[in-house]
Amino acid sequence: MLDPRRQTQLQQLIQDLKLPAMPSVNWRLLDRALVHPTAAADNYERLEFVGDAVVRLAAAEFLYQVEPAAPEGEMAAIRSILVSDRTLAEIADCYELERYLVMSASVAASSVGRETRLAAAFEAMLAALYLSAQDLCLIRPWLDPHWQQYAITIRQDPTLQNYKGALQGLTQGKYQSLPDYRITEVGQTYGDSERFLAEVWVKDRCWGKGKGQSKKAAEQAAAQVAFQALQAEIHGVE
Amino acid sequence: MLDPRRQTQLQQLIQDLKLPAMPSVNWRLLDRALVHPTAAADNYERLEFVGDAVVRLAAAEFLYQVEPAAPEGEMAAIRSILVSDRTLAEIADCYELERYLVMSASVAASSVGRETRLAAAFEAMLAALYLSAQDLCLIRPWLDPHWQQYAITIRQDPTLQNYKGALQGLTQGKYQSLPDYRITEVGQTYGDSERFLAEVWVKDRCWGKGKGQSKKAAEQAAAQVAFQALQAEIHGVE
Numbered sequence: 372m373l374d375p376r377r378q379t380q381l382q383q384l385i386q387d388l389k390l391p392a393m394p395s396v397n398w399r400l401l402d403r404a405l406v407h408p409t410a411a412a413d414n415y416e417r418l419e420f421v422g423d424a425v426v427r428l429a430a431a432e433f434l435y436q437v438e439p440a441a442p443e444g445e446m447a448a449i450r451s452i453l454v455s456d457r458t459l460a461e462i463a464d465c466y467e468l469e470r471y472l473v474m475s476a477s478v479a480a481s482s483v484g485r486e487t488r489l490a491a492a493f494e495a496m497l498a499a500l501y502l503s504a505q506d507l508c509l510i511r512p513w514l515d516p517h518w519q520q521y522a523i524t525i526r527q528d529p530t531l532q533n534y535k536g537a538l539q540g541l542t543q544g545k546y547q548s549l550p551d552y553r554i555t556e557v558g559q560t561y562g563d564s565e566r567f568l569a570e571v572w573v574k575d576r577c578w579g580k581g582k583g584q585s586k587k588a589a590e591q592a593a594a595q596v597a598f599q600a601l602q603a604e605i606h607g608v609e
Numbered sequence: 610m611l612d613p614r615r616q617t618q619l620q621q622l623i624q625d626l627k628l629p630a631m632p633s634v635n636w637r638l639l640d641r642a643l644v645h646p647t648a649a650a651d652n653y654e655r656l657e658f659v660g661d662a663v664v665r666l667a668a669a670e671f672l673y674q675v676e677p678a679a680p681e682g683e684m685a686a687i688r689s690i691l692v693s694d695r696t697l698a699e700i701a702d703c704y705e706l707e708r709y710l711v712m713s714a715s716v717a718a719s720s721v722g723r724e725t726r727l728a729a730a731f732e733a734m735l736a737a738l739y740l741s742a743q744d745l746c747l748i749r750p751w752l753d754p755h756w757q758q759y760a761i762t763i764r765q766d767p768t769l770q771n772y773k774g775a776l777q778g779l780t781q782g783k784y785q786s787l788p789d790y791r792i793t794e795v796g797q798t799y800g801d802s803e804r805f806l807a808e809v810w811v812k813d814r815c816w817g818k819g820k821g822q823s824k825k826a827a828e829q830a831a832a833q834v835a836f837q838a839l840q841a842e843i844h845g846v847e
Contacts, residue, residue, distance in 0.1 A: 420672075
């Protein structure tokens with residue numbers, strides 16, 4: 372049994388998530404999910420390991436359903452934003468998750484690493500909810516609407532689609548190496564959409580080129596070409 | 610409706626998995642999961658994207674349950690083997706999955722990339738089964754016993770625990786860089802358990818040292834120290 376004050380606190384959190392299915396929540400797991408390693412040996416670390424996989428699956432299934440025409444590369448690019456520490460910490464902040472997190476005084480007083488620990492606790496909380504229900508029914512009803520908002524923003528600004536992140540995930544997984552970007556300034560005019568030229572090199576081969584009005588935009592454009600070429604290489608005639 | 614011959618074929622596969630819950634299988638999805646990109650535009654690629662997350666979650670939950678005392682670093686090290694292309698292709702071979710995979714004649718005739726495409730189709734099949742049931746009930750009953758065997762083997766040979774893989778995943782995720790191993794031969798005797806000394810450098814700092822009778826064993830020992838130190842850095846006082 373949890374301390375009654377903690378129990379009341381965690382019930383408040385579940386209410387804030389607007390979850391009707393309160394009896395099915397494993398409170399002991401939810402409690403542990405919100406304990407930082409500096410506060411106790413029995414903390415969120417093992418649950419975070421499971422939660423990292425829960426959030427990836429929730430995002431994959433979400434994108435599979437809401438983006439029925441998107442190729443997997445596009446879904447991977449969007450997902451890398453949806454499951455990033457920054458996004459997860461932002462969603463955690465919507466529910467003031469930090470108020471529920473038990474941690475040492477020195478950690479609580481420090482803003483360094485705040486995003487990381489908030490994202491970690493959030494993932495651990497997702498694991499606790501997943502393990503409570505054995506499916507995503509306690510997660511997707513409140514998480515999907517947040518992601519829907521992010522997905523709209525990402526669609527409106529294609530440079531946010533983060534092909535660089537998706538390409539990096541691919542090259543690390545398949546070749547244990549990072550993509551190398553080489554930038555040339557080909558135009559001098561500020562705002563010129565072809566001002567910068569980026570090349571992406573992976574394993575001594577240029578896999579894509581792209582242009583943009585900023586270095587970042589050119590890199591993203593090149594990463595998109597390279598990502599698709601590498602995907603084709605991996606899944607194609609091989 | 611599927612072609613009756615394909616339907617019969619896929620029913621055989623489900624029987625081979627010894628799944629009792631056949632009516633709940635979405636046959637259309639299972640069919641698509643076993644179509645290589647060279648055979649049709651409607652192929653396994655989008656399902657593989659979901660399946661990659663399904664297999665990570667299944668492995669995370671499996672390890673969380675069967676290794677109740679293992680810290681998350683140890684679980685991550687074991688999981689990197691359980692979800693590797695090699696392991697997934699080996700399990701796929703137990704069910705002769707290649708027989709069900711629709712692909713172009715040129716791909717079918719080539720052994721190059723066989724492991725990759727078999728693992729991809731296997732992941733897509735897991736996605737089809739997950740999406741059919743909305744949980745892991747069509748997956749874990751037959752997949753867990755395979756992983757149990759792998760976990761026993763990994764436990765018997767600690768160098769298989771693959772701390773190098775786990776460390777790489779950590780440094781790529783957090784620092785977008787790869788660990789750098791520096792090896793010194795400190796002893797001359799073959800079989801000497803301290804013959805090689807390995808250092809792991811991440812971001813201009815040595816995070817761990819280890820010794821072993823082979824370069825690989827020394828690297829694994831150093832990676833384990835570095836992995837735990839980096840974990841503490843990320844989750845600790847920050």
